[in-house]
Each structure stands twice: as structure tokens, then as C-alpha cells.
Amino acid sequence: MTDADFNFLRLLLHLRSGLALSLEKRYLAESRLGILCRRRGIDKIGLLVQRLRHGNEIELENAVIEAMTTNETLFFRDQSPFELFRNVILPEKLASNAATRTLRIWCAAVSTGQEAYSLAMVLDEMAARLSGWKVQIIGTDISTEVLERARAGIYNQFEIQRGLPIQMLLRHFQQNGDKWQVSERLRAMVELQQHNLLDPSSHLGQFDVIFCRNVLIYFDVPTKTKVLAALAPRLAPDGAVVLGAAETVIGISAAIVPDKQHRGLYRDHRSSHAQAASISLPVLPPAAVAPLLAKVSSRIRA
Structure with missing residues (x-):
């Protein structure tokens, strides 16, 4: 070449x-x-x-x-994002969305589907609490080839062994020869669509949770900025964004900010969670500043 x-x-x-x-x-x-x-x-x-x-x-x-395109993925990849989803994000959304009883999740760059099905398994654990709720998991990817694999939900022994607990394998998969297929019930929870993150995404609607993990690492800074700017309008008020462990918005986007209490979790900059997480210092009148400075100075001299 x-x-x-x-x-x-x-x-x-x-x-x-x-x-x-x-x-x-x-x-x-x-x-x-x-x-x-x-x-x-x-x-x-x-x-x-x-x-x-x-x-x-x-x-x-x-x-x-x-x-x-790199389509590296596995079930429950990195573990901590799924613990964050189970222990922090879901309890928040169960409280804030109690009136509408709806929950929408977007898995961007879903690849062959392991992330989306991992989230579906977590939601299945909470089926009793989510009874009567309308729950949607939308998985998108630029590649139609990997989306077809995700729709089939068929994985070989190597793919199954990477991150999938044995109890979840037995509960949610059927063996077919030397391969395993995700149950029809779980596959029905996940809707898969072809989508390029550089294209407009308004047709997808708004989401309570956006997983966009291990995608930004392949982009340059201007492209990262463009993608994050496109994600922000898709995030519902007080929604949550989960990025990869090696990814950040710092110095790239002001529309989505880190949650100060939970590593790897990001919020819309206007959300109440983002505002509550920030430290707010009182603004002192000029007359009050001088005595404070004098007191500090005297302690330093001492």
C-alpha cells in the first residue's frame, strides 16, 4: 500500500x-x-x-x-459500570420516573450485543420492582454485520466464558451444539439499529441512561467533542452517561460533566445531580474579606 x-x-x-x-x-x-x-x-x-x-x-x-472498526466486547465488561448501573443509576430512575414508569437506555456502539444483554440481565434481576414499567434498551452500531450477530444473540464458548457468570449463563441462554443463544425473552428486551455516532440522532429520542463505552478512545479530540455534543441533547433531565474507564469529558465537553461522587458516571451539566455534586462556596462581601485575610496572615507568621 x-x-x-x-x-x-x-x-x-x-x-x-x-x-x-x-x-x-x-x-x-x-x-x-x-x-x-x-x-x-x-x-x-x-x-x-x-x-x-x-x-x-x-x-x-x-x-x-x-x-x-474494532468490535472488542464481552459480557459485563469491566464490572464496575454494571455495579454503577445496578446500585446507583437504577435506584435513581426508579424514584425519579415513578410517575411515568418508563426507562430508556441507549447502548451506543453496541457491537455484537454483549453490553446490551448484560444490562438486560441486570434489569431481569429487578423484574419485580419494574413490573408495569415500559423498559427499552436501544443498541446502535455503525456496522450492520455486528448488528446481525447481536440480533441472533449466538455466542461461541470463548465469548461466553469472557465475563458471564455461570448462573446467568444457565438462566438466560440455551445451548445449541457448541454455541449458546440468548433467550428469546432477553432478546425481546433489546432493539438494535444501525447508527453512525457522527450522524444526527434526534430520531432516537431521549434516554435516561446512555452507555457509550470504549468508543471515544478511537476518535481525535474534535470528533470526541462532536460526539459528546450530540449525546447531551439525547439525555433526559437527571439522566446518566457511562463512559469507558480510559475516557473522560474533561477538557473536551462542557455539556456533560463528571459526577463528583461516582467515578465513571457523567451528567448533563444542568441536572440537579451535577449541581448537587459541585462544591459551592459563599461569596463574601468585600468588607468581610480583609479581617479573614488578616487572621490567616497572623497564623502563618506564628
């Missing part, structure tokens, strides 16, 4: 998906796109790029984006 071809691919991926492909990842592009070329009977990556330059093969562009 020539330098010109690689730079074209970097630009295409950034414009279409937000993915910031560094120069050091050239080997990754050659490896993944080499596989794509062999699958499609294209002799070399240069010919693939030549077709992409014409700009009239959207399906091929999508295939390139899917090939270059």
Missing part, C-alpha cells in the same frame, strides 16, 4: 466514521484490508483504494469501515 493510498484511507475513515487512524496503525490497515480484498477477489489494496476513490461504491466503503 502506497503512502497516498494509506492517507486516502485515513481521510475516508475519519470522515465516514470518525476513526482516527494513526500512522503507526498502517500495519493494521494492511492486515485487515488484505483479508477484505481476498474475500472480495480484489488483487491488492491499491485496486481497492482505486475503486473507493471513485466515490460511487457505498457498500464497499461500508465494508472497509466495518473491517477497520
